[in-house]
Amino acid sequence: MGKISYYTEEGLNRLKAELVDLKTKGRAAIARQIAEARDKGDLSENAEYDAAKDAQGLHELKISKLEEVLSNARILDESTIDTSQVSVLSKVKIKNKKNGAEMTYMLVSEEEADLKSGRISVGSPIGKGLLGKRIGETAEIKVPAGVLEFEVIDIAR
Structure with missing residues (x-):
């Protein structure tokens, strides 16, 4: 299975x-x-x-x-998504603490991921690092270039 x-x-x-x-x-x-x-x-x-x-x-x-x-x-019924924390199909606005850049991503399955349209996989390093985070929390995410820190600014559906 x-x-x-x-x-x-x-x-x-x-x-x-x-x-x-x-x-x-x-x-x-x-x-x-x-x-x-x-x-x-x-x-x-x-x-x-x-x-x-x-x-x-x-x-x-x-x-x-x-x-x-x-x-x-x-x-996944988008109306049932809990917006108090990051989960699958959440739209997350994050801020890179190092350079101040703000980005908005939607967390989706691997097959639906498309960075150009702002959809990242929940299986990607950034997607995994953001899951379960709440507004105001910081996610330290290990990527090939090192460790990035992102602050969760907003969560929507």
Whole structure:
């Protein structure tokens, strides 16, 4: 059994759409590649056929992994999020104590993480360090560049 991951409704729908796409368009494209390679003659010396079969195996593995993720996925009701402390799907405004820079991040599952849109994984060093913190508390987070100190300024949902 895999570990349970929590998603926003939008994130879960995106994963479901990706799975449907892989099962329909993706499988059809690979079947075409295999058919084209098979039409080129002797399969024992056909590198294109071997490559297409390998691609098919990798594609099916990706489908299998995505199905496993979806079977362990749960939608987290954002209205039930406790904003007194940092948790999954919290929007956290933090201040770097060293340089005074302020940032706002939303803590999400690893699959939904996207730094450009301000979404960081709860499994990342910063995400782990912020979990459970309350407004006014300082999180000392060990990152590859050293230890960073962030003050939690605000928590929202």
